[in-house]
Amino acid sequence: MNRLRALYDRLIFPHPLLVLAVFGVLLALAALRFHEFRLDASAESLVLENDRSLEQYRQINRRFTTSDDFLVVTYTPGGELFSEDGLARLASLRDELQALDAVGSTNSILSVPLLHSPDLTLDTVDSEIKTLDQHDVPPDTARQALLNNPLYPNLLISEDGRTTAIQVNLPTPDRYFELLRARNDLRDKASAGNASEAELAELERVQQAFIDYTETLGVERDATIRTVRDILDKYRNHAEIHLGGVPMIVADMIRFIENDLSTFGLGVLAFLLLTLAIIFRQWRWVLVPMLCCGFTVWLMIGFLGWTQWPVTVISSNFVSLLLIMTLSLTIHLIVRYREFQHDEPQASPRETLRNTVMAMIKPCFYMAITTIVAFGSLTFSGIRPVIDFGWMMTLGLTVAFLITFLIFPALLTLLPPPLDSHVSANRVPFTDAFARFTERFGNTVLVGSAVIAALCVVGLTRLSVENSFIDYFKPSTEIHQGMITIDNRLGGTTPLDVVITDDPPPEGAGGDPFASDCDPFVQDCGTGEEYRDTWYTYQKMQELEAVHKYLDGLPETGKVLSINTTLKLLAKINEGEPLNALELAFVPAAVPDDLQDVLLTPYISEEHDQARFSVRILETMPDLKRDALLDRIRNHLTTELGYDQDQIMLAGMTVMYNNMLQSLFDSQIKTIGVVFVAIMLMFLILFRSLKLALIGIAPNLIAAGSVLGLMGWLDxxxxxxxxxxxxxxxxxxxxxxxxxxxxxKTEFRKDGDYIATMHRCHRSIGQAMFFTSLTIISGFSILVLSNFIPTIYFGLFTGFAMFMALVGALTLLPRLIVLVKPFGSEGASGLGS
Incomplete structure (x- = not known):
C-alpha cells in the first residue's frame, strides 16, 4: 500500500493535466474506429458454439434449392379480394415490390399456375397452365382453382380466401457463400493446427472481407426493407397489411438493438445524472462520475470497433451495464470522500483525496475482480453471444476500474469539492432502520431468509426454457402482428425441415431388376444403381406419404409441403385418380421445366438420395414445446415408420433455436456453479477465513436464487x-x-463491539450501498420501455435482484457476522430475537 501511495504522490496528484492529456490521446484513438462498431443479429449470433445445425441448415437450402431469404407481405383487403379491383390493386402492389433492385422475384396468387383448365391432363399440363397474370381467368374461377390446389391454401392464400401473401425473394449473392465457405474451411484448418502461415494470413484477409461484405449486404437489405415498408404504407388505406419473414425479423432486431444502445444508454445516463443530483446536490459529484462513465463506454466502443467485434442481441445491454458498474465504483469513492471531509474538515483537499483513494482501492479492486469473475463465468455457457458478452464485460470492468482510480483522482485534483452542509444531511434513515431491525429481530431475519431460500428452491424446480419466439416482441410491433397473421391464416411461422435419406443398396446389388419377381416400379428391389437412385417408386412414395400424414397431423404444425403435395396436385390433374406405378416413374419428365423448382427440386434430391418435408411451426401455440416436438418426430419416424436414426435429419431455424434454448439449463448450472465456486475462492483469499467466506456467500446465494425462483413461480x-x-x-x-x-473489519478494531460496529457500518458504507443500489435499480428500470421483451425482463429482474441483494447485505449479512463472530469474541451480547 505504501508503494501505491508513493505512485499516486509521484504521478497522479502532482500531474493531473498530464494524466488527462495522455488519456485524451487514448480517447482520440478509440474515436477513430467508432464507425467500425457494428451490430449482428444473424443466425450465427443466436446459435450454440460449433453447432452443426447451422451448416446443416445451409446445406439443406443448397441441395433443395430453397431459402428463407424472403419477405412475406400478408394482404387482407377491405373489400373482396377476388374482384377486378381487388386483384388489380394486389397486382399494383406486387409490381412495385418486384421493381426493386434487390428483389429477385415474387410469388403470389397472380403468378402461380392455377391448373384449372378442363382440358388439363398429365399429357397437356405444359400447354394448359394458366395464371392470373397471363390469362383472362374469371376471379371466381381463380379463387376456386387456388383453394382446390393442395399447394396454395394456408401458404399463399388463407382457407377462407380473404387473406393472401406475396413472397418477396431477396436472393443472397453467391459471393457471400464463397466467402463463407472459404472462411469456414480456413477456420477448420486453423482449429486443427494444420494451417500454414500463408493460410493464417489468408484467414485474416477472408474474415475481414466476409465482415465487410456482410455489412454491405446488411445496409442494402435494411434500405430495401425500408423501401418495402414505404410501398406498403401507400396501400394500407385499402387493406390490412403485415410484413414478415426472416430478413425483416433480423433487420428489426438490429433496429431494436440500436434503439436500446442509444435510447437506453442515454436514458440510463439521464437517470444516473438525476439520481446523483438528488443524492449529492453538488455539480462536481455529477460531472466527475458522468465523465468516468462516459469515458468507459467511449473506450469500449472504440475497442470493439478496432477489433471488429460485433454486439449481438444478448450483449446489447453492455453500455447500460458499464455505465452502472462504473457509477457504482465512483459512488463508493464519493461517499468515502465525503465521510473524510466530515470527519476531518481541516484536512487539505489533496489529503482527503489521498485518504479516499487509499481506503477504497483495495475493496474496489476486490469488488472489480469478483464481478469480473462473475461475468467471466459466462464464457463457460457454450452459447457464442453469451460467451462474447462475458468477455466484453470482463474487459469493460477492467477499463472501468482503471478509469475510476486514474481519472477520478486526476479530475478531483483539478476540481477539489468544497465541504458543504449536505454531507451530514445526506444521512439516510433507511439504512439506520435496517440496523435497528436486524438488532431487534435477528432470529426473524434468519427464519425469513430460510423461508425465502426454500421458496427459491421450489421456484427453481419450476423453471423451463420453452419459449415462443413471438413472445420476444410486444403486441404493438409489426413482428408480433405479422407472426399472428401468418400463423392463423397462412400456415405457420418458424421453418422446420425433416429430411429422409434413402437406404443404401444391399451389398452385391446389381444386375437386371426385371430378372426377378420384384417389380421395380412398385417395390424397392435394391438391384441396379439406376433403380436405387430414384425416389419415384410406388413403395417409396407410400412411405413418404406416411411421414407427410404424420407431420401434418401434429397440432404444432401448420403447412406441410413435400413431394406428396405435388403428387396430390398431379392426381387432381389426372382426373382425381392417384398416379399408378408407371406414371410415378415418369413424374420428373411430366412436370414442365419451369415448374421443376416449384414442384420437385424443393422436395427430392436425387443426387443425394434425400427427400425433404418443409414444415411450418405455429409459434402462437400457447403450449409449444419444441424439444418435446422434435423428440416425438424422431421417435415416431424410427419406432413407428422404421427409419434408422442416421436416415433422419431435422434442420432449420426451429432446430437451431431449440438447441440454443435447451443448452440454457446446462449453461445456467455451469455459470452459476462456476461463479459461486470462484467467489468462494476469492473470499477465502481476500478474507483468509472460511467463516467469512461462507457468511459472505449466503446473501448472494439468496439474491441470485430469488431471481431464478421468481421466474419459476411466474412461469x-x-x-x-x-x-x-x-x-x-x-x-x-x-x-x-x-x-x-x-x-x-476496519470499524470493529475501534471498540470490538459487534452491535456498535454494525450501526456504524450501516451509517457509513451502508449509505454507499444504498445509493449504489438505488442508481442501479433506477438505471435498469428504463429498460422496461424496450420493444424487445427479453430486454424488459432483463431490466426488471436485475433491478429486483439488486433490491434483494441490498436487503440481504443490510440484514442477513450483519446478522450472520454478529452471530458467528468471525473477527473474534467480544463482550457485547448477541442480537435480540
Missing part, C-alpha cells in the same frame, strides 16, 4: 438474455458484501 422461461441475470446479479451483489465486510 417465465429462461431465454437468451435472462440466462445472464443470475450471474450478473451475483457479480454486482457481491460488491455490497465485500464493501460491508471490509468496512466492518
Amino acid at each position: 417465465i422461461p429462461l431465454d437468451m438474455m435472462t440466462i445472464t441475470v443470475a450471474a450478473i446479479t451475483v457479480g454486482i451483489a457481491v460488491d455490497d458484501t465485500i464493501h460491508y465486510i471490509h468496512r466492518f
